[in-house]
Amino acid sequence: MARSATPPPKKTLRQKIRRVLGGETRDQLKDLILFDHSQSLKANHPNPLNRAGKKCFSATDEDGITLEILRRVGRLQDGVFAEFGVGDGTENNTLILAALGWKGFWVGGQDLAVEWEGNPRFAYEKAWITAENILALSRSCLQRIAASQVDVISVDLDGNDIYLVEKLLAGGVRPKLFIVEYNAKFPPPVQFQIAYDPDHVWQNDDYFGASLSSFAALFAGFGYRLVCCNSHSGTNAFFIDGALSESFADVPTDLGEIYVGPRYFLYGGYGQHKTSPRTVAKILGARGDGR
Numbered sequence: 001m002a003r004s005a006t007p008p009p010k011k012t013l014r015q016k017i018r019r020v021l022g023g024e025t026r027d028q029l030k031d032l033i034l035f036d037h038s039q040s041l042k043a044n045h046p047n048p049l050n051r052a053g054k055k056c057f058s059a060t061d062e063d064g065i066t067l068e069i070l071r072r073v074g075r076l077q078d079g080v081f082a083e084f085g086v087g088d089g090t091e092n093n094t095l096i097l098a099a100l101g102w103k104g105f106w107v108g109g110q111d112l113a114v115e116w117e118g119n120p121r122f123a124y125e126k127a128w129i130t131a132e133n134i135l136a137l138s139r140s141c142l143q144r145i146a147a148s149q150v151d152v153i154s155v156d157l158d159g160n161d162i163y164l165v166e167k168l169l170a171g172g173v174r175p176k177l178f179i180v181e182y183n184a185k186f187p188p189p190v191q192f193q194i195a196y197d198p199d200h201v202w203q204n205d206d207y208f209g210a211s212l213s214s215f216a217a218l219f220a221g222f223g224y225r226l227v228c229c230n231s232h233s234g235t236n237a238f239f240i241d242g243a244l245s246e247s248f249a250d251v252p253t254d255l256g257e258i259y260v261g262p263r264y265f266l267y268g269g270y271g272q273h274k275t276s277p278r279t280v281a282k283i284l285g286a287r288g289d290g291r
Contacts, residue, residue, distance in 0.1 A: 038263070042231040046257050048250050049228040049238070057095035057275060059264075060232035062179065066093065066152070069177055069227065069238060072247040079151035080104055082138065082175075084129055084164065088113040090275040093154040093179050093236070098122065099283045104150075105141035113277040119285040121145055130198040131163045135171045154179040156236075158202035162193050162210035162218060169222045176241050178224065184234040184262035186211035188255040212237055212259055226258055227251050234260035 042050050042061070054064025070076050081094040081104030089095070089112040094104060103121035106112075109128055116124055123144040125137055142148065153168065153175045155161050161180055185206050186192045193210035194200070202208050216226050219239045227248050228238040240248065252258055 038232045045231055045260075046252055047228055049248075050231045050260075053231055055232075056099070057091060058093050059091060059235065060230060062093050062230050062236050063096045065228050065230055065238060066096065066177070066179065069240065070152070073176060073240070073244050075151055075176060076100065078102065080142075080145075080147045080149065081152045081154075082106075082141070082150045083154040083156075084108070084134070085155065085157040086110075086112075089116075089124075089280050090277060093156070094152065095280065095283060097152060102151075103145050103147060105145055107137050107141065112280075114281040114284065116281070116284050122284050129157060129164065131160065131167045131196065132198065134164050134167050135173075138168065138171075138173060149173075150175045152177045152179070154236075156181040158208050159194065159200035160196055160198070162215060163196045165215075166218055169218075174222075174241065176244060178219070178239040179236050180215055180239070181209055181235055182212045182215055182229070182237045183209040184212070184229075184260065184264075186213070187261065188213045188216075188259050191217065213255060215239070216255055225253075226255065229258055229260040231260055233264040234262045235264050 042053050045051070049065055049068055052064045052068035053061030055061055056063040067076065070079070077100065079097065079102045081097040081102050083092055083094040083106045086092040086106040086108045088110050089106065092106070094106070098104060105123040105125065107125045107127055107129055109126065111126065112124055116122060123141045125141055127133070127137060129137065142150070150173065153173070155165055157164065158181070165178065165180060183192065183206065190211050191214045193214045194207055212226070212229065215237060219226065223242040224239040225242050225245055226237060227240050228251070230236050
């Protein structure tokens with residue numbers, strides 16, 4: 001049989017890399033390059049708080065920012081945290097505070113990966129969170145841990161977040177620090193927020209939450225100030241009680257300087273060991289699942 005006169009197509013560089021490295025190694029290399037780029041963005045960001053970013057139990061670098069904010073206001077020890085939307089408890093924004101010895105509570109729709117009962121300083125309520133029940137859930141959980149107020153609140157529910165925050169603020173809940181997920185697709189000065197729907201379920205698209213400018217406008221009405229957006233993913237915004245502003249004189253006041261665009265879709269991992277349920281159980285002072 002005669003050979004074809006048409007030569008086989010040449011492999012592209014990408015195909016050669018895939019063949020040599022394999023899928024897993026390729027993904028690891030991508031994350032390494034991305035991490036290095038993120039570190040550069042963090043180091044060169046005009047906001048000094050971004051340079052404190054570090055991952056412990058948060059999705060990316062939120063934990064380090066939280067700790068630096070609390071260090072500045074003299075509240076690293078003996079505080080109270082609350083988080084709405086915590087997944088299975090192994091990755092969120094307030095587990096690091098529990099590790100510091102804080103008391104607090106979580107509310108979310110999933111079962112936790114650990115058995116947590118038996119610790120009077122921690123409570124978990126499995127519930128579907130709406131604007132209609134968030135205040136009652138907060139009061140009930142605070143009572144269960146014998147606390148009367150909260151120092152840090154984190155909200156990450158992929159939907160009605162701005163309405164839930166508004167309900168808390170209007171209800172007199174006034175933490176020193178609010179951490180909220182913003183929709184980074186909409187840069188300042190764009191104002192955007194989804195319509196309130198108590199049954200909202202995120203569809204893995206861009207219809208969720210609210211823009212940074214919309215959150216900033218809401219918080220400003222209650223005397224809060226934006227001080228940071230996390231560098232590594234452009235996911236979480238940090239708002240402090242305006243009474244604490246003197247501790248953040250070096251932080252820009254312009255939203256455009258603080259804003260970080262969306263980067264969360266770039267990550268396949270974050271280069272750390274997976275959090276074990278036993279680690280969480282140890283932090284919460286509860287019985288682990290034995291695995």
